[in-house]
Amino acid sequence: MEFLDGYIPHIIGGIAYGLLLFTVASGLTLAFGVADVLNLSHGSIFALGGYIAYALTDGTWTGLILAVLAGTVAGALFGGGLSIAVAPLAKRGHLAQALLTFGIAMIVGHLLVIVFGSGEKRPTLPTELTKPVLFGGNYYAGYHLLFIVIAGILAVIGWLVITRSKAGARVRAMVDDRQMVATLGTNPKLVLAGVLAVAGGLAGLAGALGAPILGPSQGAANMVLMQSLIIVVLGGLGSVGGAFIAALAVGQVHTLGVALAPQWAPYLLFGAMAVALLIRKPPPLLLGGRA
Amino acid sequence: MTDTLRSLSTRFLDARLVGVLIVALLATMPFVVDAYTLSSLSEVLAMGLLAVSVAVMAGNAGLPSLGQVAPYAVGMYTTVVLIRSGMTVGPVLLLASAGAAALFCLVLGFAVIRTRGVVFLMLTLAIGELTYQVSQRWTDVTGGTDGSGRYDATQAFWGTEPMVKPDSIYWYCLAVAAIVVLIVARLVSSTPGKLIRGIRDNEARMRADGHRVGHYLLALYIGAGVVAGIGGSLMASSQRMVFPSDSNFNISALVLMAVVIGGAASLNGAIVGLGLVMMLRDWSNTAVAEHSPLVLGVLFIVVVYLLPGGFAGAASRIGLRQRKEAT
Numbered sequence: 001m002e003f004l005d006g007y008i009p010h011i012i013g014g015i016a017y018g019l020l021l022f023t024v025a026s027g028l029t030l031a032f033g034v035a036d037v038l039n040l041s042h043g044s045i046f047a048l049g050g051y052i053a054y055a056l057t058d059g060t061w062t063g064l065i066l067a068v069l070a071g072t073v074a075g076a077l078f079g080g081g082l083s084i085a086v087a088p089l090a091k092r093g094h095l096a097q098a099l100l101t102f103g104i105a106m107i108v109g110h111l112l113v114i115v116f117g118s119g120e121k122r123p124t125l126p127t128e129l130t131k132p133v134l135f136g137g138n139y140y141a142g143y144h145l146l147f148i149v150i151a152g153i154l155a156v157i158g159w160l161v162i163t164r165s166k167a168g169a170r171v172r173a174m175v176d177d178r179q180m181v182a183t184l185g186t187n188p189k190l191v192l193a194g195v196l197a198v199a200g201g202l203a204g205l206a207g208a209l210g211a212p213i214l215g216p217s218q219g220a221a222n223m224v225l226m227q228s229l230i231i232v233v234l235g236g237l238g239s240v241g242g243a244f245i246a247a248l249a250v251g252q253v254h255t256l257g258v259a260l261a262p263q264w265a266p267y268l269l270f271g272a273m274a275v276a277l278l279i280r281k282p283p284p285l286l287l288g289g290r291a
Numbered sequence: 292m293t294d295t296l297r298s299l300s301t302r303f304l305d306a307r308l309v310g311v312l313i314v315a316l317l318a319t320m321p322f323v324v325d326a327y328t329l330s331s332l333s334e335v336l337a338m339g340l341l342a343v344s345v346a347v348m349a350g351n352a353g354l355p356s357l358g359q360v361a362p363y364a365v366g367m368y369t370t371v372v373l374i375r376s377g378m379t380v381g382p383v384l385l386l387a388s389a390g391a392a393a394l395f396c397l398v399l400g401f402a403v404i405r406t407r408g409v410v411f412l413m414l415t416l417a418i419g420e421l422t423y424q425v426s427q428r429w430t431d432v433t434g435g436t437d438g439s440g441r442y443d444a445t446q447a448f449w450g451t452e453p454m455v456k457p458d459s460i461y462w463y464c465l466a467v468a469a470i471v472v473l474i475v476a477r478l479v480s481s482t483p484g485k486l487i488r489g490i491r492d493n494e495a496r497m498r499a500d501g502h503r504v505g506h507y508l509l510a511l512y513i514g515a516g517v518v519a520g521i522g523g524s525l526m527a528s529s530q531r532m533v534f535p536s537d538s539n540f541n542i543s544a545l546v547l548m549a550v551v552i553g554g555a556a557s558l559n560g561a562i563v564g565l566g567l568v569m570m571l572r573d574w575s576n577t578a579v580a581e582h583s584p585l586v587l588g589v590l591f592i593v594v595v596y597l598l599p600g601g602f603a604g605a606a607s608r609i610g611l612r613q614r615k616e617a618t
Contacts, residue, residue, distance in 0.1 A: 038413070094412055100591065104592065107589065107592075222420075226417065226420045229416060
């Protein structure tokens, strides 16, 4: 147990980071699974939320809440706009989407650097959150613990919405059979726009909420996008539950892996993904059989 | 069917003629342009092989890879490591880089070739990006973000002088690139090459006919990786100093855009497209300096919306392929 004690802070940090990634990746996997959109600007939305949090926080609780709301709304607008931008490419496959969204990511990333400068930015938190908190014999950044609680609640709400609500049923139906949904009188275009807006909102929310953990920057945007893509591959396209497990695993590899074997951390993720693809029977990952 | 074959053969003949013209044009460059432009052109040739690698995958198998920079980086750093340890003979560097890239693709290929469509895009993207991360952190080999530092010049052959002048480096790059493209063009038009296009057009049927689809695609992935690895070796020899950013996702995206502009099925188109994209990048780097990403970002969007014709070769078939899979 004493051996483990030293690593518990890393494990807790990994959970916080994993939940942060889950918030981003769940949007990405929904956009993939439901709207069939490969969004390479998803990381830029995360950075946008983070910069907004940096700009709006002033050390008060009101500022923090305002920043999180603004980040979410900005992300949702971004996602909604994206659904308009990709509409003309519907028949052109994912490569065209990848190029378009990469172009958007380049432009947005550059504009953010022009406005906010290239250095890494951290929002100003209320002093209560910056104090270390004693928990289970170890000290933690108070914000990490709050973040775990909030992200946990978000995950539960998201799960309930998807599995229990009517809107969630419609979204799940879209994954299975888009044409059938259209036949039953739901406008698939609206569902797609809604899903992209929700996905963007989640990324903006993660950016704003996660800014104290991972400050916004172009590098953070790329890393978050990358790790989210890995999570989506590991979890299975369009599977929010799969993304949850994969995000927690990637979070552990990211923080615990860095602590245990710093040299090997990037290879670990790589290996995890390759192994997952090899042991999994191909069909569930192929387009025809979305899990 | 005969129509397709006929159009394929005329296309190949045209491509050969165009290829000869391109090489002839490129061969006059050392007499026309200044040293700086010539060294940029050497980079265009090295990255041109990366573009050919992407074009071979996308155009023939309908698998647009976002991660061919990975074998490219493997080739690049193999050359760097060998030169640092005292081996500077061109053919050895090229063969070793090609071999390292082939091994790399053999290991990853088993996972990669199982995937199609968007999973393929994401997986190759992840492979490229993770390789980039490794190159950033494996400082013993790569020097991290500071770059490799200056290393010795490459000799074109055993016993020849080390190439230090831009024109000799350029001749080396042009000769290697021309030979590689020629071999690739032959392979693409060979029977296995045709079978791979058959897989692109109707995979289920090829399987039903008893063709070992997995083997062909694995061979293609390795072959494309070898081409990229040789490109990486040329890059290392021509720059004599490399950085992890020489093989990051931005490079992948630039190359992919070049392939799209050039028409994905055409090897010549890939190189010409890359030349155009690199010219624009260099121009925007000097003309609007820090706003260069903005220019390129806008170009990406414009190309996607206004140049669906650039996709005509392969991407329409990629679309076809995806629709087939969806059913």
